[in-house]
Amino acid sequence: MADETTGNTYDDVPYYSYAYPQTHPDRLNVIAHLFGMTPTPVENCRVLELGCASGGNLLPMAEALPGSTFLGIDRSGRQIDDGQKILKESGLKNVELQHCDILDFPKDSEPFDYILVHGIYSWVPEPVQKKILDICKRHLTPQGVAYVSYNIFPGWHMRGMLRDMMVYHSGQIADPALRVAEARALIDFLQGAVATQDSAYSRLLQDELKLLKRVNDSYVFHEHLEDHNEPVYFHQFNDRLKQAGLQFLGEANFHTMMARNFPEKVAATLQKVSGNNIIRMEQYMDFVRNGHFRQTLMVHNSIPLKRDVGGRPITDLFVACAAMPAEGADPSPANAGPTAYKLPNGRQFNTTKSVLKAALPIVRGAWPDAIGIQDLAEQVHEQASPRTGDRSLSVDEVAAVLSADFVQLYSLGVAEIRPRSLGVEKTAGDKPKVSDLARLYAKTGGPLINLRHETIKLNDMGRNILGLLDGERTRDMVLSDLVDLATSNKIKVQRSGQVISDPDTLREVLVKPIGDTVSSLANQGFLVGG
Ligand SMILES: C[S@@+](CC[C@H](N)C(=O)[O-])C[C@H]1O[C@@H](n2cnc3c(N)ncnc32)[C@H](O)[C@@H]1O
Structure with missing residues (x-):
């Protein structure tokens, strides 16, 4: 068991902390608005994130919304330490990261307009699950919105079968990296063993193997090998919401709530079997999709929701x-x-x-x-x-x-x-600028997050260039700095597999990547005004 090492699996194998646009207060605010609520403006709100890891989701939100305040808590001391180091360097004053267990969250804390709980609910024991919903009820402002993501059936019946086998096969191994390698090897072996069969099992293994190849070890470890992983049917989750004094608002991916996005006949049957009941509709849609993950928004049960979306103009959005x-x-x-x-x-x-x-x-x-x-x-x-x-x-x-x-x-x-304009600078002038936090993350190997709150992958050269775009340097100065970094062996520039060290050749080779990177950063929503 990995817990034998420190007692906390997230201290042993930290989670890559990314940004999730579907958790952004922008998204929660709009969906609440569409269902007839008057949510707190995002420019001046209070946000709580439970299980914030090292703040990869919260810090960029805080930078983008300087008039709002952000609190993140996590029980992994190592991840909070990592986050606090970045936070200190960033100089952000409107965000706090605390080493705290969800179970110990203070009852007398101030209320929050938005509460975010991503990638946690299914992987924690029942008392923590209950406490998550209690916190949402107790600490949401009257028009507040909470986001909780979780694994669901029926999809997890299939994925869970593979998880059971991976846990059985690797359960005795203490070293997390070895455990993950063994878990991957098992699926690889099983897939190979049944590859020639034309069976549902063979296809399931093939799909899982494809997914496992795309994701990093930290994901495999926490998604499949944690002690707890308790999926639920959506209707069961909804019962838990009701017990906690909350109600279903909607899904963070709004379009997934629309039966009319299915083929006409499917949509008609869904309407018939759900009898105009939104919970039944959501449940049947999970059956059709073989859903395995939900990102649910919830609000106080006393709020009268208006489900006739489109009936009210959204001219202020x-x-x-x-x-x-x-x-x-x-x-x-x-x-x-x-x-x-x-x-x-x-x-x-x-x-x-x-x-x-x-x-x-x-x-x-x-x-x-x-x-x-x-x-x-x-x-x-x-x-x-x-x-x-x-x-x-x-x-x-x-x-x-x-x-x-x-x-x-x-x-x-x-x-x-x-709910707002993002303040993206679309024209990449001679002194392009990306946000302070993006430059800091580029230098420290952190996630690169644009103003749309999306995590964007760049190669090493892209990262090096982004890290220099401070709005003070001209493109020519960026070029000189890159040449200096290359000639002092701090970065490696290659052409046809050969490392280049001659300054003139470096200048020649680097002009194009700088131009291309700046244009692509402009298109991706990284540039801010000077
Ligand atoms: C899978 S990670 C998700 C991190 C982040 N929310 C994300 O989606 O990138 C789960 C996080 O929850 C934290 N966690 C688990 N149990 C917790 C608890 N009882 N109290 C506070 N944090 C907890 C872990 O330390 C870890 O950082």
């Missing part, structure tokens, strides 16, 4: 969408037929709506940031003078139309709704 017209499509608002749009991830959607067609290029122009619906409506109105039938629409009417259209796109999972 912001929208973002990276869609471009698909090849050959006619995006002109005057074209009354359907126009196909394509997202960078390959997803497509169609619209016949002329106001939306006029809006989408403006929204694309604002990407990777979001644009306020009111601002968007004014621009659409100015450019296109939209009409309904014989009548021209006023700016407010355009805003109302766009509200409904973007709620629909959000429900499809092809556009974002946000």
Whole structure:
């Protein structure tokens, strides 16, 4: 057992602490808003994260929202120490990381507007699970929203079978790295043993092996080899919410709540069997998807929720969408037929709506940031003078139309709704700047998180370049600094497998990667204003 080493598996094998956009107060705020609540503005809120590891999720939130305060707790002293070192260097004053067990969370703590619990609930014993929901009930402000992620059935019946075998095979091994290696080796062996069979078991092993190859050892250790891993059916989790005095608000991935995203016949049957009951609907959708993980938002049970999403305008919110017209499509608002749009991830959607067609290029122009619906409506109105039938629409009417259209796109999972603009600088000038925390993480090997709260992977050279973009250095100075780093052997620059040390050759070789990295950082939402 790994616990024989320190008594805390997360001290022995720290978890890579990343940012999770689905936990961001922006997301929680918007979904609460859509269901008729008046959540606390994210620019001035209090956030608690339980099991924050070394703060990879909380610190970037705190930097992006300087008017809000953030508290993270974790029972792993080693992870909190790591986080505190970064925190001290970052100079952030609005975030605190505390070494504290969830069970010892003080009853008299101040309330929070947003409580985040990611990757913990299923992996802790029942008293801690109960305490997590107690904390959500006791410490949420009246319009507060909590996020809890957890493993679910039916999907975990299949994954759990593999976990049982991995635990059986590696359970006697004390060294965590060896345990993980043995667990991986077992699945590898089993998959090979049944590879030629045309069976569900063979396909299951193949899928798990593919997943295991993509994830790091820390993930395998904590996901599969922890002592506790207790999945539940969604309806059982909902019963626990009720017992705690909470209620289901929605899922952090909003579009997963929409039965109409399934084929028509499936959606119709789902409607029939769920009888307009949202809990039954969610449960049946898990059955259809063989769901294995949920990211549920919850609020006080006394809040009257309005489920007619789209019925109320969201003109005070912001929208973002990276869609471009698909090849050959006619995006002109005057074209009354359907126009196909394509997202960078390959997803497509169609619209016949002329106001939306006029809006989408403006929204694309604002990407990777979001644009306020009111601002968007004014621009659409100015450019296109939209009409309904014989009548021209006023700016407010355009805003109302766009509200409904973007709620629909959000429900499809092809556009974002946000409560604010992210302050992304889109033009990469001569002195590009990324946030202080991103530069610090680039130097310390931490996660690289953009203003959209996404973790982005960069190669070593990308990291080195990002670490120098402080808004003071020109691109030429960045080049000189990189050349200095390479000639003093602090970084390695290669061409055709040969390490380069000649300064002139280095200058020649490094110009392009600097230009490319800066452009790609601009597109990915890393650049901030000077
Ligand atoms: C799988 S990690 C998830 C970390 C982070 N939330 C994330 O998703 O990246 C689980 C975290 O919960 C912490 N944890 C487990 N039991 C805890 C408890 N009883 N009190 C506080 N933290 C706990 C662990 O130390 C670890 O950092």
